[in-house]
Amino acid sequence: MARNYVQQIQDLPIGFQSSLDEILVGSSRTRSSNSLVTDSAAGATAFSCRIKTYNAAIAVADDKSPCGTVLEAAKLQRGMATGLVATSRITHATPAAFSAHVSHRDMEDLIAEYQIGNYSLGPVVDLMFGGGRCHFMPNTQANVSCRMDARDLWSEARAAGFHTLSTRKQFDDLESRSSAKKLPILGAFAPSHMAYEIDRDSASQPSLAEMADKALHILNSATKKKSAGFFLMIEGSRIDMAAHTNDPAAHLRDIVAYWDAVTVARKFVDEHPDTVLISVSDHETGGFSVAKQLTPEYPEYLWNPRALEHVRHSIEYISYKLLSPLAGDDQEARYKFVRDTVFADWLGIKDAKHEEIITAAQETDSTKLRQLLSTAISNRAQIGWATHGHSAVDVNLYAYGKDAHLLRGNHENTDIGKFIVNVLGLDLDSVSSKIKADRIAQGTQAVKETPFGSQDLDAPEHHLAAAH
């Protein structure tokens, strides 16, 4: 879908290959231990601990015992520098499964404690760039916290030696060579998730590619002298989230932003040929199809990339704006706002039907409003969705650099964890032994629903995020 779009909109040759197309080596099978359809927690634990576990498990096995991760072992056994880059909250399932051990992904307050080293292993993550500052802030600071308690992990992190960052300026000021001395670094550039690429204000948040580039060079500088190397996990986290909302335009822009991060990482590999790059999804989201039949008659064979060209904001952003009091309660003004701003300016839909406009203007339920906006864009693009959840289909596996050929073919997702263990020469079981006494909270932690300001438009997702 993204390749078709970029090729057509930029008028490139049909043979155009993305930075991923060029390094395809096979596919990954994604099922978890308790379902044919995985969630991101079990999916990431397959990579980090090379085991199948139950949906929602963060680096714990089926029996909830903690499993040592490749990140922890790389740090402890090889002296490697380690990093996590994500556009979600850094406490979200994927980065969490490399750096914490909890029985349920929703326990993000506890995950934050692990990430700053409050467990047997002490601090093992040298660098974190992402969103999710709210799980480090005490609940006494209502507008920036989503913690259930009053612990100030942000200050605790600083006390433990972390260099903390929360602004674009602080990010820009990090110079690669000298910053290596500042490790560990905790950079959280949004209270909750970072913005979708389509909504991102580049003056306030770095892109995924910028974070990836800086992380690669800081970690590389940090270990240059002792030649230990580094382990870095980079996630284009919101590709999945856009698909949960069935938002094809936000999905597309986050995919292309991810390609840019892959380009940055491939350049690093070219300059450091003893490096291996792996790119893989933990699962498919949305039951996505690059075709959608609109009428009962036999369908024409086409889809329409142009319908995504002039979309300016995510459905999440738009529905937030539409449901906020600011959008105006005067019916006529509201109708015009929906027609001229929402449909024409933000969705690039100039031919919205009266029925579409009036329904969107009157809808007060957030889920229904998003569905309605999704249908408006998806039907015009002829993009299909089967679910707001995940699906069981295999995902593409890409690899580049040293030993990449070993990943050719069709693999269980756990093979990717095994590959990392093998190429780095790690012993995960000995890490598991060290952490087996650590506190694994049982059951599901209550999640605080904090309505963030307009800078955190993803906030409505927060309390729905359990299964993502």
Add this chain to the structure above:
Amino acid sequence: MARNYVQQIQDLPIGFQSSLDEILVGSSRTRSSNSLVTDSAAGATAFSCRIKTYNAAIAVADDKSPCGTVLEAAKLQRGMATGLVATSRITHATPAAFSAHVSHRDMEDLIAEYQIGNYSLGPVVDLMFGGGRCHFMPNTQANVSCRMDARDLWSEARAAGFHTLSTRKQFDDLESRSSAKKLPILGAFAPSHMAYEIDRDSASQPSLAEMADKALHILNSATKKKSAGFFLMIEGSRIDMAAHTNDPAAHLRDIVAYWDAVTVARKFVDEHPDTVLISVSDHETGGFSVAKQLTPEYPEYLWNPRALEHVRHSIEYISYKLLSPLAGDDQEARYKFVRDTVFADWLGIKDAKHEEIITAAQETDSTKLRQLLSTAISNRAQIGWATHGHSAVDVNLYAYGKDAHLLRGNHENTDIGKFIVNVLGLDLDSVSSKIKADRIAQGTQAVKETPFGSQDLDAPEHHLAAAH
């Protein structure tokens, strides 16, 4: 989907790999010259002529000039034996694109003429196994013909030296070694398409694997002395058709039947290591998802293979039976027939709702009835569909044997044609020159709608097949 099903129903280890999983090498990009979503004619022409052409084109370029195919060149330039095996009509788009040159796929009467050698090159296909006898029979034989004219191509084929077969017994009687002397062979085991695997009566029609096995060994025997080798195209044609009907159970069984054919072909390659096997789809069909959300609430992460386990017939078969007068017009008897035979026995659905039964019993429109049956199965399996047509997604590419590694990675479908040209050392342009004067019928041939008997349950598809 098929792997999840087989693994779960047969209680195999999670790591179970199909005959295809083991030989995955990359992916194929499927767009045609005039659409992001290809049809099978343009898709097959990419393989046969290594060019992008317009949807519906059978081995002709955008300007409708004929393009020499790898099958023709293999025969003429390398003295190879050649074959086509399909479960569709042998005159259908995919086999046609290797053996005929017409401006529109619907011109199957003319395609049949090409296939028996009525053009500049004379007969180039040594062996054909499949369905589609009707396009070889004169329209004077109403029940077995779908030709517009009274030509008897079946007799013409025999006069031209073809050994013709139309029954399972004749197929079984073909012994590999002695049969090599009988080439060319035209075996058409059904008037139209052969049965879906789920409906197939093994006493009357061979399986795809049986046809593949016999074709491989006959063609191999035929060229053993001169070591010229052979080119064989084998299509599991009805995988696509089941997806057009959004019929997950028929789709599944035809996929597994295709795996069996791949197993047969891989065994041949193991015994003849100078052979290369390529397996690829021309496109995805149905906008298929291995997940379907059934309610507005956030979906559980699962799909249900068990719902496909007890399905006994294709939706095409069932809708044909339901719409035939034989099913009875007495309302109560009809209700019981739908409940006990259609839902319980044929679909394996014991919990059909009164509403489902009564709607199916009363529906007289074939398209609506199929949709209703598709929904009944697909919802219980939680399988999603976005269209009755094709989609633009990349498809998996598999290869095994000599030079298979050259196909690793992400490719345009035309690269697969180029690979065949290169490994066989062919010159397609010189073939194109030889056939450029051949009659390429312009425009769309009228297609005769012949209602076949119950042996040809796919007949309702026939006049809708234009875009498949």
